[in-house]
Amino acid sequence: MSSPWAVQPGIQPAAPYTYPQTLSTAYTPITIRQGFGQAYQPQSQYPYSAPANPPPPSAPAMAPPAEQQQKFDWPDSVRNYVQRTFQKSNLDTSISRQEMEAKLKETIRSSQEAGTMYTLNWDEMPLPQQMIREERQRALMVSMASLKTSGPEPPVIALSSSKKRKSSDFSEPEPTNGSTVPWRSNSKAASLGDRISKPANSPMDAPLPAKSKFQKHTEKRQRRGDGYRSSYRSPSPQPASGPIVGCNQELEKNYLRLTAPPKPEAVRPEPVLHRTLDLLKKKWRKDGNYVYICDQFKSLRQDLTVQHIRNEFTVSVYEIHARIALEKGDLGEYNQCQTQLRALYKAGIKGNSTEFKAYRILYFIHTANRTALNDAIADLTPAEKEELPIKHALNVRSALALENYHKFFQYYLDVPNMGAYLMDMFVKRERLAALAKMCKAFKPELRLRYITEELAFESDAEAAQFIIDYDQDLLQEREDHIVFLTGKAGRRFEDAKSEAFRRVDLKGQI
Amino acid sequence: MDGLIHEFRLAYAGMKGDQLAETLRPDTQLYANKLRAFWGRGDFHSANADLEFLFKHDQSRVRLASRDETEGWIAIYFSYWKAVGEILAAEGLLNGSRSSWVKVYVAWKEFTLLVIRGYTNHGFENWTIPCLYVAGKYLRLFAIRADAERSSSNNDAAMTSFGDDFDPTAEANKLLHDCTNHLTKIFQICLTDRAPMEASRKWGVYYAINLLFKTYFKLNSESLAKPVLHAVSAGRTDMPSIDKFPKSQQVTFKYYEGVLSFLEENYVEAEKHLTLAWLMCHKDSHRNLELILTYLIPCHLLTTHTLPSAQLLEPFPQLQRLFWPLAQAIKKADLRAFDLALRDGEGEFIKRRIYLTLERGRDIVLRNLLRKVFIDAGFEEPKGDAPPPRRTRIPVADFTAAIKLSQGEDIDTDEVECLMANLIYKACCSPRSHIIPRL
Numbered sequence: 001m002s003s004p005w006a007v008q009p010g011i012q013p014a015a016p017y018t019y020p021q022t023l024s025t026a027y028t029p030i031t032i033r034q035g036f037g038q039a040y041q042p043q044s045q046y047p048y049s050a051p052a053n054p055p056p057p058s059a060p061a062m063a064p065p066a067e068q069q070q071k072f073d074w075p076d077s078v079r080n081y082v083q084r085t086f087q088k089s090n091l092d093t094s095i096s097r098q099e100m101e102a103k104l105k106e107t108i109r110s111s112q113e114a115g116t117m118y119t120l121n122w123d124e125m126p127l128p129q130q131m132i133r134e135e136r137q138r139a140l141m142v143s144m145a146s147l148k149t150s151g152p153e154p155p156v157i158a159l160s161s162s163k164k165r166k167s168s169d170f171s172e173p174e175p176t177n178g179s180t181v182p183w184r185s186n187s188k189a190a191s192l193g194d195r196i197s198k199p200a201n202s203p204m205d206a207p208l209p210a211k212s213k214f215q216k217h218t219e220k221r222q223r224r225g226d227g228y229r230s231s232y233r234s235p236s237p238q239p240a241s242g243p244i245v246g247c248n249q250e251l252e253k254n255y256l257r258l259t260a261p262p263k264p265e266a267v268r269p270e271p272v273l274h275r276t277l278d279l280l281k282k283k284w285r286k287d288g289n290y291v292y293i294c295d296q297f298k299s300l301r302q303d304l305t306v307q308h309i310r311n312e313f314t315v316s317v318y319e320i321h322a323r324i325a326l327e328k329g330d331l332g333e334y335n336q337c338q339t340q341l342r343a344l345y346k347a348g349i350k351g352n353s354t355e356f357k358a359y360r361i362l363y364f365i366h367t368a369n370r371t372a373l374n375d376a377i378a379d380l381t382p383a384e385k386e387e388l389p390i391k392h393a394l395n396v397r398s399a400l401a402l403e404n405y406h407k408f409f410q411y412y413l414d415v416p417n418m419g420a421y422l423m424d425m426f427v428k429r430e431r432l433a434a435l436a437k438m439c440k441a442f443k444p445e446l447r448l449r450y451i452t453e454e455l456a457f458e459s460d461a462e463a464a465q466f467i468i469d470y471d472q473d474l475l476q477e478r479e480d481h482i483v484f485l486t487g488k489a490g491r492r493f494e495d496a497k498s499e500a501f502r503r504v505d506l507k508g509q510i
Numbered sequence: 511m512d513g514l515i516h517e518f519r520l521a522y523a524g525m526k527g528d529q530l531a532e533t534l535r536p537d538t539q540l541y542a543n544k545l546r547a548f549w550g551r552g553d554f555h556s557a558n559a560d561l562e563f564l565f566k567h568d569q570s571r572v573r574l575a576s577r578d579e580t581e582g583w584i585a586i587y588f589s590y591w592k593a594v595g596e597i598l599a600a601e602g603l604l605n606g607s608r609s610s611w612v613k614v615y616v617a618w619k620e621f622t623l624l625v626i627r628g629y630t631n632h633g634f635e636n637w638t639i640p641c642l643y644v645a646g647k648y649l650r651l652f653a654i655r656a657d658a659e660r661s662s663s664n665n666d667a668a669m670t671s672f673g674d675d676f677d678p679t680a681e682a683n684k685l686l687h688d689c690t691n692h693l694t695k696i697f698q699i700c701l702t703d704r705a706p707m708e709a710s711r712k713w714g715v716y717y718a719i720n721l722l723f724k725t726y727f728k729l730n731s732e733s734l735a736k737p738v739l740h741a742v743s744a745g746r747t748d749m750p751s752i753d754k755f756p757k758s759q760q761v762t763f764k765y766y767e768g769v770l771s772f773l774e775e776n777y778v779e780a781e782k783h784l785t786l787a788w789l790m791c792h793k794d795s796h797r798n799l800e801l802i803l804t805y806l807i808p809c810h811l812l813t814t815h816t817l818p819s820a821q822l823l824e825p826f827p828q829l830q831r832l833f834w835p836l837a838q839a840i841k842k843a844d845l846r847a848f849d850l851a852l853r854d855g856e857g858e859f860i861k862r863r864i865y866l867t868l869e870r871g872r873d874i875v876l877r878n879l880l881r882k883v884f885i886d887a888g889f890e891e892p893k894g895d896a897p898p899p900r901r902t903r904i905p906v907a908d909f910t911a912a913i914k915l916s917q918g919e920d921i922d923t924d925e926v927e928c929l930m931a932n933l934i935y936k937a938c939c940s941p942r943s944h945i946i947p948r949l
Binding site: 371374377405407 | 730732865
């Protein structure tokens with residue numbers, strides 16, 4: 001850039017720079033109209049974000065700056081309230097000024113939004129510092145309560161005699177069952193006694209051994225979760241800039257798709273979510289209402305996500321939801337859970353990874369997604385390939401790839417965990433494929449018994465029904481057995497097979 | 511700055527697109543000194559003033575078609591200048607200042623958008639499209655580096671969407687995903703140009719597609735390639751036919767088209783495209799030839815049941831290592847050797863996504879085995895003077911014994927029957943001649 005023209009005196013003034021214009025046109029500043037009157041203003045959050053530097057405590061009232069006064073006329077009761085807040089006698093040294101201000105703003109805003117600014121009895125209103133104290137107390141109670149209720153629940157014995165395991169069979173030996181927060185159990189140094197003797201600062205203040213990055217992350221989150229220790233909420237909430245920390249104490253919450261950054265008031269913190277999960281598990285066992293459960297799990301997952309909680313508890317939430325979805329054949333939800341689980345396992349968070357990696361393979365067999373199947377196999381380590389559920393899934397895959405229906409149906413009869421729910425989804429089309437081959441290879445007839453056994457039907461009747469559903473004239477009774485007239489089947493099963501393979505039906509999958 | 515703009519003038523006057531694009535190439539290996547000279551002292555004001563002067567007032571400036579176009583090029587070079595600053599800093603070639611690849615990506619994206627705008631708003635002519643190529647090519651490279659940088663620093667990034675779940679893969683490749691949006695834009699402004707063919711940007715279509723596909727493959731989202739192919743084939747009538755494009759673009763495109771068909775298990779189509787790519791590929795592009803063969807060999811195996819010859823594999827030791835044992839096992843009808851070869855190469859095969867295809871070669875091994883049994887069965891009793899006919903009925907027990915020998919493991923009759931049924935179904939052998947019926 002040693003251009004001689006740059007320093008020529010005559011030129012620079014003559015050719016004014018264009019860049020100030022081009023650079024500042026990212027947005028056009030618009031002056032805010034001030035003449036809309038009262039009806040419009042309650043929605044405006046502008047007054048609260050404007051003062052970058054709060055007025056010193058000696059100021060008699062945190063009176064809004066002049067330009068804001070134009071826009072909103074504060075009732076005297078509110079002014080008095082603000083004044084009381086900052087009175088020396090009411091100050092609490094354990095509460096920082098920022099917290100107080102944040103709380104104050106929030107209180108006034110909520111009354112403004114609710115339109116109760118003029119009707120509220122501000123003289124009776126608890127001061128922000130009082131509210132903060134109460135909140136801290138509540139949070140403390142919650143975490144104490146969750147410690148108390150963490151005893152084992154009486155195991156529920158599954159009465160089902162089916163060969164498939166139900167999702168509820170799994171819910172007992174959950175590693176993170178109960179409400180012990182994983183980060184508490186993570187740091188083994190802090191025994192229960194430690195925590196009781198100095199509840200506020202046990203695991204954090206103790207000299208810590210060298211930590212993994214993940215542990216550090218968890219602990220950072222813990223500090224956030226234990227908000228009552230330092231700052232319950234950041235002074236000026238900037239929801240988009242990082243994980244929020246919720247303060248909702250409700251156990252149940254309906255799922256609502258987010259369209260804007262979530263508000264902390266609507267999000268449940270992790271200890272509450274632990275109790276939510278316990279409640280949901282109980283309800284699922286008792287009522288089995290899938291619509292309700294699915295909705296609740298979705299909101300539970302959402303709360304975990306917006307707070308960036310990723311630990312063993314997260315894994316168990318996704319695992320349980322995945323199992324329930326599997327049991328109900330809700331593949332859409334199941335797939336969402338499995339995608340998350342894959343990432344969580346990859347991040348090194350413990351869970352039932354072999355079980356779910358096996359499901360993943362079966363799932364992609366069902367959806368006939370070869371690319372994803374290839375990736376799922378590529379994800380496996382040699383040791384994992386020897387694990388029973390995964391080995392089974394890989395065998396199923398290989399049997400299908402080689403079109404070895406004999407082996408395939410043997411694997412179908414012996415599926416670990418809940419894999420049978422997944423295999424059920426594609427067993428029909430594989431039966432059709434096998435029948436199509438049999439019709440071509442074995443002529444003119446086959447014993448029905450042979451088909452029942454080869455294609456793993458539960459009984460001859462079931463096998464007969466399967467065939468009759470396609471053609472009524474293909475079975476014939478002999479003296480002591482029934483035969484399947486392969487020679488007369490023609491292209492019937494061939495067509496049914498191509499139809500079944502043509503489109504994989506992913507119920508509910510978007 | 512003078513030097514670069516001088517090059518621009520030469521290229522522009524001669525309407526040399528490639529030369530023009532070369533002035534915008536941020537290759538720090540090739541042009542380290544040139545880029546540093548271009549960056550100069552990094553002074554915002556003087557850079558801008560220089561450009562203004564060089565394009566508008568200098569005596570020896572080239573006459574651009576319009577004032578609009580001049581503005582377009584000034585904006586592009588100014589943005590390029592800023593991006594070069596970031597690149598030099600990120601590479602550590604500037605004393606004192608550091609930068610990050612994320613910043614480089616953002617700066618280069620800005621630049622890319624300006625280049626695109628040059629075509630939409632400033633009336634750039636079609637011979638300048640190599641500039642689009644350079645913009646797109648480096649946008650992709652910078653996105654990859656920026657993503658790698660982000661994942662190694664791994665700080666909890668801000669939530670960008672309000673999804674209910676984490677999107678881990680999207681998070682890891684966030685910038686590359688973003689990059690595909692801009693590459694798509696490049697593709698579209700090429701495809702949708704309605705100017706007469708000789709002045710059309712349609713000549714940039716295949717370069718843009720290849721870049722886009724390359725990115726899709728990197729992102730593991732080949733499914734996105736489909737709409738692109740549809741868009742091209744829909745507009746095929748008013749497009750120059752593909753053989754009019756530079757050969758390098760043809761080969762790359764055919765390769766991607768082939769692999770896409772391959773992944774959809776459409777081996778006949780795949781074979782067609784890959785063969786074209788194979789024939790056109792430059793004989794010294796060793797790596798490309800190897801890539802094409804990686805998919806072409808499994809294709810051939812399934813469509814025509816033919817195996818690669820030793821001669822074909824010879825120049826490619828890696829392919830030789832992978833495919834030769836398999837080919838030998840198939841030829842010898844050795845089930846055990848086949849299984850072993852497949853297992854040994856499993857990691858590599860899966861990485862190249864050919865495992866699931868090669869696995870099916872086992873059918874061919876079985877078929878060859880059956881043929882051996884058939885030959886071994888000898889002849890029927892001769893009738894009269896006619897030469898004795900072959901024994902065409904093979905007992906299942908014979909085949910069972912053969913499989914046992916070949917794979918070294920036991921197998922039950924039901925499974926053998928199943929395998930037989932498969933062979934018959936695929937018309938490897940006829941039902942009447944081979945199976946002794948079961949009842």
